[in-house]
Amino acid sequence: MRIIIATIFPNFVRVVKEYGVIAQAVEEGKIEIEIMNLRDFAHDRHRTVDDYPYGGGPGMVMKPEPFFELHDHCKQQFGDLYTILTSPQGITLNNKLAMELSKKKNLLIFCGRYEGIDERVKSLVDLEISIGDYVLSGGELAAMVICDAVSRFVPGVVEDESVKRDSFYNDLLDHPQYTRPVEYRGLRVPEVLLSGNHEMVELWRTAESLKLTALRRPDLFLARQFSVEEKKALIHLIQEL
Amino acid sequence: MRIIIATIFPNFVRVVKEYGVIAQAVEEGKIEIEIMNLRDFAHDRHRTVDDYPYGGGPGMVMKPEPFFELHDHCKQQFGDLYTILTSPQGITLNNKLAMELSKKKNLLIFCGRYEGIDERVKSLVDLEISIGDYVLSGGELAAMVICDAVSRFVPGVVEDESVKRDSFYNDLLDHPQYTRPVEYRGLRVPEVLLSGNHEMVELWRTAESLKLTALRRPDLFLARQFSVEEKKALIHLIQEL
Structure with missing residues (x-):
């Protein structure tokens, strides 16, 4: 399977595929993890990905266009996508959901930042996922957690015997x-x-x-x-x- | 406050303090985040931190000595510690717990890896915390999540208005x-x-x-x-x- 993570902090997220069993599985071709920079899909001189919220209020909101264009690009390059948005409003990740997600061909994970993400981006999203009842500075850590938990269920990534002995299995x-x-x-x-x-x-x-x-x-x-x-x-x- | 993360993958964990509002808070001295390498407290030639489990079974178990010695070292250097172990058996992190933890002077977070951690390490631990009902390859992502969620409650790290509007607050x-x-x-x-x-x-x-x-x-x-x-x-x- 392939997991694609869309973020404004690619060098933050990248470490998820550089250590431990996940790194080994990537090296052995058992799983592909692509980190994509949302800024590559912003076209102004400063590659702006955020803007003020309509209706006022503190903070900034992530613009819709980079998400739509990145989604177009991935669909063209990889085919069918199952798109996840990391969000405190999402359903809570558990081991059963991670196992189901491990059966998708292409999992695209959108990381939100700032005060939130333009609501229209959700028209691209199949599932909003939260990793727990706490607030994080952005979706990056949540996307990394989803990536790790899902990868472990891809056949061959972790020894079967280990998965079966894990808590919650x-x-x-x-x-x-x-x-x-x-x-x-x-x-x-x-x-x-x-x-x-x-x-x-x-x-x-x-x-x-x-x-x-x-x-x-x-x-x-x-x-x-x-x-x-x-x-x-x-x-x-x-x-x- | 100070958060200390003890890990065998310091370069993985380090990114948590290099991006976004957490990086800014570190730079402004509102919070200190120390990443410590457990291998620095292993004394054999290969700096071994794991060994076979007593009673048999798959995988390796993290040795007790590096955790004890790192704990001694931090206690001497920083004073009173509140020690957390990331563990699927722990109580589940939520925003209320993150807020309570933000009041500690020194929060030491132990990251487990492999099949587990020698049970005796728990005699050093004040609280075992899980970030959710899913299995991760190690405690690193969990420690980063705890670090991020807790940091946000340290006064001045995030604008008050933003914290109050966050989901779950x-x-x-x-x-x-x-x-x-x-x-x-x-x-x-x-x-x-x-x-x-x-x-x-x-x-x-x-x-x-x-x-x-x-x-x-x-x-x-x-x-x-x-x-x-x-x-x-x-x-x-x-x-x-």
């Missing part, structure tokens, strides 16, 4: 992890992880996942259909009471 | 914005915004905010105590039915 939070040394500043690794007993390790990990989910995310716990392994882990937890 | 979504041209590709700016009648503009904007909130975020709408202006806008909407 199974709607359970992750169990604790430990590495060397066995003891550090008086804090020890739980004995079960040193036992070499794989069945006990799995039981402990499932129990810890369930415990963390019950305490931190009762909503996920309540919505869950438990597997036999999870029920065994629940018995194990109850026995410890 | 008042728990209402933002009204639409328009700028020139009046007509573009057959799409026109609503007449009321061209009227010059400030009272009508404000009424329209409040009504549009309420409409968008009712349709997209009924949870916010239901939780709201309406002001007189908002009730007037609701009458205006009902008259249009």
Whole structure:
């Protein structure tokens, strides 16, 4: 798949494809990430992308033309587009939505800045997405978050086994992890992880996942259909009471 | 205030303080953002920050020592720290939490990577924060989001008027914005915004905010105590039915 991010800060956004598993996937051709500069589609001498809001008020509003022309350009170059606008008014990103978006051929993400974006740009947009109930200085970080979360679901980007163990994939939070040394500043690794007993390790990990989910995310716990392994882990937890 | 981000990818995270209002606030000394490299606190020849998980399983786990030593170093250099770990198991960031965090003197943010982070690191952590119900390749983007959202509440970073009009500040979504041209590709700016009648503009904007909130975020709408202006806008909407 291809993800295109339209921004006035291409050098800000670019880092998303230069580090970690995403960089590796780009290098291996498993995903294409294009960063496009909205200013390349502004035609005045100063390549202006913003202007005053009609009706008054503080701040500036992003002009419609650069978005429309960039959209035209991408459609011509790449074909069908699924266009996203990062916006606090959008529906909230979650892992399920990220997975659905990973099936699109071309995902175009518009980053807003300033006080907002001319409302008419929304006629190009298939979906407005928010990454959470907080305000950011611009859509760039949101676009980078969408790009990362979506990329992880593209086949081959992350090892399957890793994706399946991730928090939220199974709607359970992750169990604790430990590495060397066995003891550090008086804090020890739980004995079960040193036992070499794989069945006990799995039981402990499932129990810890369930415990963390019950305490931190009762909503996920309540919505869950438990597997036999999870029920065994629940018995194990109850026995410890 | 000071925000310190501890990461293995300092050049990734650095961009958060190089663009837009955050860059300006840093330049004006309204906020300090320090990016620290966890590898500077690893002492072997390869500056190793990860190791295999006890109990087996895929992927690598971040070692405890670099986090502990970086924490010691910051405490010595800056004094009291409020330490955050970015984690899918954390409580979800929202604007209210961002505002509370903006009152801390020193906010230290630990970025996790790989399969996770040695559980003992959590003994240093005051709060685990998630930015949403999706999985990212690492804590870097989450730390940048927290840094941006928190910085906006530091006095002087963003104009007060802008913060107050932001979505979520008042728990209402933002009204639409328009700028020139009046007509573009057959799409026109609503007449009321061209009227010059400030009272009508404000009424329209409040009504549009309420409409968008009712349709997209009924949870916010239901939780709201309406002001007189908002009730007037609701009458205006009902008259249009």
